[in-house]
Amino acid sequence: MLKQFRSTLKYKLSVLLIVAILIPLLTFGFVLYLMASDISEDKTKDAGMNGMKQISTNIEFITQDIENTVIFLIGQDEIQSYLTTSNPSVSQQAEVISLLIDLAMPKSYIFDISIIPNRSDSETLSLNPMIDANYPPLPNRNQFNPIPFQEYKGWTQVHNMQTASYGNKNVVTYMHPVRSIGQFDSIGMITVSIPESELSSILLDNNISNVENVLLLNEQQQILSAKNRDWLNRTLTSVYPNIPPALTQQSGFTERGEGLTRETVMYFTIPQLNWKLISLVPYDQYMSENRYVLFLTIAAASGALLCISALIIFFVQWVTKPLQKVTQHLREAEPDIPIPTYPRKSVDEVGLFIHSYNSLSDRIAILKEQVKMKEAWKKQLDLRALQAQINPHFLYNTLSSIKWKALLEKQDDIASMVGSLSNLLRFSLNKGMEFCEVQQEVEHAKHYTKIQASRVPGQFEIQFVIEEQILDRQMLKLVLQPLIENAIQHGFKEKKDPRYDYRLCTIELDQHMTFTIEDNGVGIESANLVELKRIIQLPMDQYQLEFGHYGLRNVHQRLMLHYGPEAGLQVSSTINNGTKVTFTIPIIEGETP
Template sequence: MRRWFGKSLKRKLSLLLLVAIVLPLLLTGMVSYQIASAITGDKAKQSGMNTLRQIAGKLEFIVQDVENMSIFLIGQRDIQAYLDSEQDDAVRYTMNVGFLTNLAFSKKYISNINITLASGRPPLNTTTVLRSGLPDVLKQHEQEYRGSIKWWSPVYENRTTEGVKTVFSLVRPVRNYNNFAELGTLSVSIDEEEIARYLAESGWEESGFVLLLDQNNHVLTSVDPKWLNRPVTDMIPNMPSMGEESGVLNEGEGKEQRTILYYTLPDRGWKLVGVIPTQIYKKQNSYVLMVTAVAVGLELLIASALVVYFVQWVTRPLTRLTQNMKDMNPDEPIPTFELRSTDEVGLLVRSYNKFSDRIQRLKEQVQRNEAMKKEADILALQAQINPHFLYNTLSSIHWTALMNKDPETAEMVGALSDFLRFSLNKGEEFCPVQQEVTHAQNYAYIQAIRFEGQFQIEFFIDPALLPLPMLKLLLQPLIENSLIHGIQKKAEPGSIYVHGELIGTQMRLIVEDTGLGMEPAKLSEIRRQLFAAGEGEPVQPSISYGLRNVHQRLLLHYGPDAGLVIESEPGKGTKVSFTIPVLETDGQ
């Protein structure tokens, strides 16, 4: 089998492409299924949690409304007057009962409003209660009730003329707002059936259920009345701990596994608990798996057909080329092959016909460029013959001059030492503009002492340029060229000006003198020789070594747009400039 594949590029390409397509498709299908399954579960949980938050919002509104109503009622003037009165007042009694009845009737979730009097007089009721379970609840939870200014009771029953009502109530004492004496007890009862209707109409999964638990994790409201007032563990035996404000828990195993979502109502400790059978969203995963498998299968069939077709189409020119090369004589020159194709195969054949000559020319060009760069760098750093000896000797001369009280000689030797130290600079090619300018100033200082009164030099450098990196040893050769070929050949003293400016992302440096200048013919010849030097051609000795060296190094390090630009007028002077890009670091 391996030999059968090895004899045909077409078979190998087909196999490799099929493997390269099939494996990613299978992996993509598996990952897509896993992601879709996770997303389905997360969406079900997120949707359930959003539903719990919506229910909690309604319950919070109801609870807050009841608490606000209770504060309003215990401070209502007519109710306070009736409770504080020592005599029965039928008119005021009837007026207060009517007020409370209207208030309770306007809110569907209120089952009854009751105010019992500490004096034992008839209580105020919005509903005729034949028997209330509240007294028993208050007696059972007396410590909790007495210890708070408002207390929510567990579920209990009120037997009224309309039948049995299951309620839970907000209970709080009513006090005189002048002397805070206890006048009675206010209880606002919420109809549990109405709250259960909210839970049933919340859009929860039909096979699941929602519970409202009190602060003791007993069922306060449920769609099934049999669960009321029972601990939640009776409905969910293996109920995990609900330690956070909200969260998602898992209970049970296998097909019996259920997802439990809970959300805590702020300030009361009540919890909304929603239960969803895990199988509900796992059934959706089966559908996702089927869709993924069908999609991957179709993609595999289409990909296989396309691979066979495209491999046949691509390898057809190579097959013909192979047949032509079978009978080729190795002792004869490699023949050229004509191919009309303009794609990569055609380019390959045409490139094969030309590659020998091309490689040779590229080799020669690379060798020439490397030789030019090495020559320029060696010439620029030729002063590194014996740096330690030079430094020690110059240091000795410097101290000897100071001991002999000859500060001018000491300063000149110090400048020379700094000049040489920068020139060597541990072999580094780049330096900040500030060091390059200082190096040029040291050179100018030494020459000013040698040729006292023959020239003056001024530097005008944009401060923004000073920290930027540049190729070193560029300014000093240009200043030396101006001094030797321009100023010293002139009878009267001259001036040299060094400018530096930042232009966008480039820096421009200029060395300008007031020397003899050059005739147009000589200027043209120098420009021509600089161009020839940039191309690697030999130049005549008439061109300054400094100009040639700087020009070549600029071209090699910064490219063809960075060479020297020379301008000159006879009798007026010469200006040499170059423009280089701003580099980010010294090492570039």
């Protein structure tokens, strides 16, 4: 069924049209999808970079402000005097604390400011009553000559600050050494701590940027802030093992992972601080944005498919319907009914085909009419020819008239000859009768020899030796006469040897229905005899007439046809000694005569 359908023009046209239209459409959709992917990626990257710039600016603002605050504090008399005076008074301490409160109060991002004196007789002053600041190990810029704590200037990693009033708090601290004005002696240290939650809120504030999952790294690649609190202080490579280490540029993009888990890594370096902002965007995100494009493409392809299907059905119907109709007309065509025409609706190839088909119908009708007329004309001519043929009745009656006229004129020879001819004619022309009595066949042979004898008197003699008891048996008629004709004529024309001028021919018929026709003619050479035996086997059609021996062939084949292969003619001959032809008609017991 499917195979059958596949071979139809409908199927082929449909497939061709679908392929021709859908492939470009789908290709276009796919390219559009890829382009949209790229655009979406670029857009995400641009937006991400802008967001990170914003975050960077905000962080820079805070850190810059803190660094400026520290410079301001170093220059204050209260600080200088507190750090340089031995056993400072309570009022000195109170002055410092009140200065720190004044500075820190309006700034939510300052969690704590501590003044740490080098002198052992002075106490560390903090904004928050401190239990343990837990200052982290300081990064060594020079391995062989580590900077002492009092000399360190810069930002620490995240550390957990224990305070009496706020409990534990993760903070990042800016440390700055204090030197005396004038002597430049190292007299102490100022630390300002930012709560990690403050940084985190900047990173995660979606009002500032649309970047998610942003990490903040310090110069040592340690995580200062992240959404996941467990990641704090870990290195980037321990969190994201596959990340390319070379984030050398000020800002840029790189990639991490393969295939479906691929991510775009965006990074941005905050100037001055050398801190880095890192953001990972999974490719899935672009894809999800592109799903809209994908949906649009599929919708367009489906819509197109529907339209095309409808058009194809219409178009294919339009092309194949006339073909099917014409095929049906041709298949059901009857010779007597004219082939029905099909209305032509267009002037294109299909229309031309229909036109040709319609004119074929007309042409067939014309040819048929011509054939009919010719047939009728031929029949008429045949009928006239038949009518023009001599009526056997007329021939027979005329011979009778001649016979009686000859008798009236006392011409008995003529009467006898005409009488024999008349009998010969009646027996030969009696159509539809294949069999006769043996006696009739013998009489017929005798009439024939009588006529021949009167034509060439004294040239031959025929003897009949007939067993009388079989005279009333039935036999195939017109068998003897051609054999006798063959026997008396054979050798006459070819040889004018006087020895063979007188021909003796004996026809014998014994009680077993075996016929023997023997002559004393010149005989047949053995080679010719073989050829003769071959020729009498040839079929009696128009193509084989040229081989001659028509009489022998006719008798031989009729005998075999009616009595079986054994009944055929047996020919034997000796050169210069005559020819003998025999055949036997089987006696069927109880046959009806």
